[in-house]
Amino acid sequence: MKDKSPMMDKTGDIMAVICLLLLKLPKCETASGKVLEETYRQWVRYKEDCIKMIENEPLPQADLASLFCNRTFDKYACWPDAPAGSVVNISCPFYLPWYDKVSQGVVRRRCGSDGAWEREDSGQVWRDMSQCEEEKEVTSQELWVKQLMVSFRMLYTVGYSLSLFTLITALIILLSFRKLHCFRNFIHANLFLSFILRAVSVIVKDTMLERHWGREIIKQTDVTEILSHQAAIGCRIAQVMMQYCVLANHYWFFGEAHYLYSVLIASVLMDNNKYLPYVCLGWGIPLLFVVPWVVMKLLKENKECWAVNENMSYWWIIRFPILFASLINFLIFMKVLKVILSKLRASNQTEYPDYKLRLAKATLTLIPLFGIHEVIFIFATDEQTSGFLRYAKVFITLFLNSFQGFLVGVLYCYINKEVRTELRRKLRSWRMEAEIVCCGQ
Template identity: 35%
Template sequence: MTALSCVTVTLRCQIELLSYTESFVPATEAIHPDCALVVQHMKAQEDCNQILKQEESNHSTRTGCPAAWDEIRCWYRAEVGQLVSVSCANISQLFANNQGYIYRNCTEDGWSDLYPSYEEACEFTEYEETEPETTYFSNFKQVYTAGYATSLISLISAIFVFTVFRKFHCTRNYIHINLFFSFILRASAVFIKDGVLFSDENLDHCFMSTTSCKSAVAFFQFSILANYFWLLVEGMYLQTLLALTFVFQKKYFWWYILIGWGLPTTIIMAWILTRNFYDNKGCWDDTDVAFIWWIIKAPITASLLVNFIIFINVIRILVQKLRSPGVGGNDASHFKRLAKSTLLLIPLFGMHYMVFAFLPENTGAEARIFIELGLGSFQGFVVALLYCFLNGEVQAEMKKRFWKWQTQSYLSYSKRRRTLFTETSTVTQISVLDKSSPKDQPASETRTLAPNNVSGV
C-alpha cells in the first residue's frame, strides 16, 4: 500500500469513527478493514521470507530460481525454463480486475521481468482514485473542525449568559446548560481524538495501541453517549411541561441528572471493561466485534427511538393547543406557528439523526457522513443560537442590561462633569478673590506713592 493510500485510509478511519452508525466488517482481528489489507500484505512477506530461509538452508534446492518477494507477492521456486503465471485474484484485493494474469520466466540468469506489469494486467488504478478521495476527506475534516469550533465558542458564551444573569436560574435553563455542556464535551473530544490519533500522518494507525489513544476514544464515546442522553432529557422535560399542569420541576431535576450523566457513565464503564478483557487491540476505534459495539449503539438507538416518540407526541400536543378555542388566529397562522415550533424542536431533539438510525449500515455512506458529521458538528451552534441568543427573554434582559449600563455610564460621566465644573468654578472664584483682596491694596498704594515722595524731596 502506497503512502497516498495510507493517508486515505487514515482520513477515512477518522471520518467514519465520528459516526456512531459505522458499518460492521467481519474480520479475524479487531482492526479496520483497510488495515486488514496491510496485515495481509505483511503476513505474505513474512511467509515468503521464511520460505527463502528454508531454501537457503536446504542444499538440494539450490538449482533453479529461488523464492523471491517483489513487494507485491511471493514467487515460489521454479526450475530453469519454467513459465510461472499468477492470477490477479490471488494477489491482492486492491486490484480491480481479477481476470488478468502476470507471467514470469525462470532463466539461467534468474527470474525475468514481469509481463505484463501489475498495473496493466490487474488495472491497478490506485493513484487516480485515491487522490480525489484524499482531498475529499481532507476538505470534509476542515468542515467539521470549523463546525465544532463554532459550536464550542457559541455554547461557552450561552452558558456564560445563563450563569451570570440570575433571572435565568431555573430548571429549564439548568437542563439547557447541561445539554450545552454535553455538546462542549463532544466538540472537545473530537479535537482531543484528532490530536492524539491523527496529529502525525507518519504514525502507523493500523498497529497503534497506546493508553492515550484508548483514553481519547473512550472519552469520545462517553461524550457521544452523554450528548444523546441529554437530548433525551430535553424531550422528556418538554413533554412533562406540556402534559402536566402542576409539576414540581426541582423534584425531577436530579432524575434528569442521573439519566444525562449517570447512564452514560455506567455504559462507558461496561464498554471499557469489555474491551479491556475481551478485545484489547488497537486504539478501540473499530466496530468489528458486534456484541461489544452494541453496548454503545443499543442505548443510543433506544434513546433516539424514545425521543422520536416524544417528538411526535409533543407535536400532537401543540396541534391540540393551537386548535383550542382560547387560541385566536386563523388556520394559516396556526400552521406557521406549528411549523416554527417543529423546526425549533428538530435540533433540540436531534431528529436529523433519525434519517439513518434504523437503515442498514451500508446504506448511503456519503449522505450518512454528511448528515451525522457535517450537519451534526454545527448542531451545538444551532441549539445555542435558538435557545439562548434568539430567545426573547434573553434578548430583553440583554437590552435591559445594556440600557442600564449606558445609563450608569452617562450618569457617571455627568457626575464627573459636574464635579469638574464645580472644582473649576471654585478655583476661578478663589483667583478672583485673591486678585481683589483688600489686604493687598495698602501695599500697592505704598509702592505707588513711594517714588512720588522721593521725587518730592
C-alpha cells in the same frame, strides 16, 4: 560467489511494499489502519516461511562445485538457490493487498555467471516486480468519492467549530446572569456542555487518528511501532471519550424531552431535588454502555484505534441506547406537538389567527431540542446502505450533527426572549454606570 548473508539487503528496501501501501491509501483507520495491519501480519508470515526454507532446504545436489546464487529473502520476495546464468521467476508474494489481481504474475531476478545476483548500476540487486504491482487506474467515480469525503470532513469540521464557539458563548451567558439560573436553563446548560464536549471530542479524535497514521516510516521497526498497542493508546482514549460524549449528548436530549413532557403534559412542578436524577440520566447512564463497549473492544477487537467495527454486534452496545433514546424522544415529540396543536387551535378562535405558523415554529424548535433527526435513518443502518443512499445518509447525519449545536445555541439562548431581556437590562445597567462615572469625573 555467494551472498554474504541471505538477510543482508539495503535498509532502505525494508518494508518497501508497506511504505508504498501507506502512500497509496488515505490516512484514516478505515482504510490504511486495517489494511496495513493485515498486510504486515501476512508479511511476517511470509518472512517466517522463507526463513524456514532458507534454513531447512538442502543445498543443490547436482554439482556442489558449480556456481550458484544463494537463497535469500530481500524483504519483498523469497528466492531459492539459482544456477549461475539463469533467470528466476517467483510467484507474486501472497501478502500483497491486491494479490487476487496479480496471483498469476511473477517477480524476477537474474543470477550472474559469477554466481552472484545481478545488480543495477546503483548497486541494488536487480529485480523486476512489474507484474506484481497494482494496476491503479483512478476512475472518475473514485476521484469523485475521494473529493466528496474531503468535502464531508471540511463540512463537519466547520460545523463543529461554529457550534463550539456559539455554545461556549451561550453557556457563559446562561451561567453569568443570576436571573437566568432556573431548572429549565440548568438542563439547557448541560445540553450545551454535552454539545461542547461532543464537538471537542470529535476534533481531538480526528487529530489523534491523523497523527497516528501520519508518522513517517523509514525502517521496519517503525511499522511494528505504529501497529503496537502502545502507539494506539492516545487515539483509543480519544475514541472512548468521543463515544461517551455522543451518548451523553443524546441523553441530555432525552432529559430535555422528559422535562418538557413533565411540565407541559404531566403538569409536574420541578424543584431543586430533581437536579440529581437528570445529572445521573445525562452523565451517568452513558457509562453503563461505554464501559461494556470498552471491555468488549479490549477482549475481542483490540486492534489499532478501535475505529473499525468488524463485529457489528459489539457496536450495537453503543448504537442501541442512542436509537432507544431517539425513539422515546420521537414519541414525546409527537405527544408534545399534539398538545401544542390543540392549544393553538383553541386560542385560534380569539387572539391567534396564525396558529399554523406558530405550530410550524414550535415544531422546528422542538426537532433540534429532541434530536429527532436521528430517527430519519434509524432503520437505514451502515450495513444496509450503499451507493447514493449511503452518501446521502452520511451527508445528512454529518451536517445535522455538526451544526445542531449551533442551532440549539441560537434557538435557546441568542433569540430566547428571556435571555435577550436580561442582556438588554444588563447593558442598560452598564451604560448607566458608565454615565455616572463620566458625570462624576
